[in-house]
Amino acid sequence: ILNVEQSPQSLHVQEGDSTNFTCSFPSSNFYALHWYRWETAKSPEALFVMTLNGDEKKKGRISATLNTKEGYSYLYIKGSQPEDSATYLCAANTDKLIFGTGTRLQVFP
Amino acid sequence: DAGVTQSPTHLIKTRGQQVTLRCSPKSGHDTVSWYQQALGQGPQFIFQYYEEEERQRGNFPDRFSGHQFPNYSSELNVNALLLGDSALYLCASSSGQPNQPQHFGDGTRLSIL
Numbered sequence: 295i296l297n298v299e300q301s302p303q304s305l306h307v308q309e310g311d312s313t314n315f316t317c318s319f320p321s322s323n324f325y326a327l328h329w330y331r332w333e334t335a336k337s338p339e340a341l342f343v344m345t346l347n348g349d350e351k352k353k354g355r356i357s358a359t360l361n362t363k364e365g366y367s368y369l370y371i372k373g374s375q376p377e378d379s380a381t382y383l384c385a386a387n388t389d390k391l392i393f394g395t396g397t398r399l400q401v402f403p
Numbered sequence: 404d405a406g407v408t409q410s411p412t413h414l415i416k417t418r419g420q421q422v423t424l425r426c427s428p429k430s431g432h433d434t435v436s437w438y439q440q441a442l443g444q445g446p447q448f449i450f451q452y453y454e455e456e457e458r459q460r461g462n463f464p465d466r467f468s469g470h471q472f473p474n475y476s477s478e479l480n481v482n483a484l485l486l487g488d489s490a491l492y493l494c495a496s497s498s499g500q501p502n503q504p505q506h507f508g509d510g511t512r513l514s515i516l
Contacts, residue, residue: 336509390451
């Protein structure tokens with residue numbers, strides 16, 4: 295059984311702070327690592343899908359890295375804004391998508 | 404271009420009843436996955452449908468069943484509802500490749516009384 299773990303569980307930061315979260319997963323039978331952003335009352339929105347060890351992806355102020363050998367991925371947000379407030383979910387794709395419990399980010403103005 | 408649509412938005416049932424949830428995938432997607440999200444948990448994979456067949460299944464009892472139609476839309480059926488089935492049920496569609504993101508609907512909130 296694949297366990298995907300995310301930390302921290304929640305995070306409160308001031309506007310302008312940079313922040314990062316961790317997603318860890320067993321490195322066997324790995325196909326891809328997904329990151330999703332889930333705002334309250336909306337549907338989860340895909341941020342990144344990464345497959346190769348050493349992958350780095352960027353979308354505006356948000357970036358992610360992947361280490362498949364040690365089984366972790368980092369998501370970074372540079373200069374957090376209140377609109378970044380959301381739950382950030384990672385999911386490891388073996389033959390099915392297994393989600394972590396998410397990191398809930400709150401950015402205060 | 405419509406995204407993933409789910410119906411109904413909310414549903415209230417009592418223990419022992421049966422429920423059917425519906426999902427229409429994003430245009431161009433042929434694979435539909437269903438997830439259950441209980442309070443405080445991440446989405447839990449129920450099953451995935453491709454070409455009208457169940458392709459993968461998570462750790463859910465046989466009370467959970469599904470169907471995919473020729474137009475790729477899908478239904479999730481749950482029989483003999485239990486209080487613990489209260490959750491948000493999410494449908495996601497994709498092209499089926501592991502390196503492609505899934506596109507989620509807004510979910511159906513199911514409450515069991």
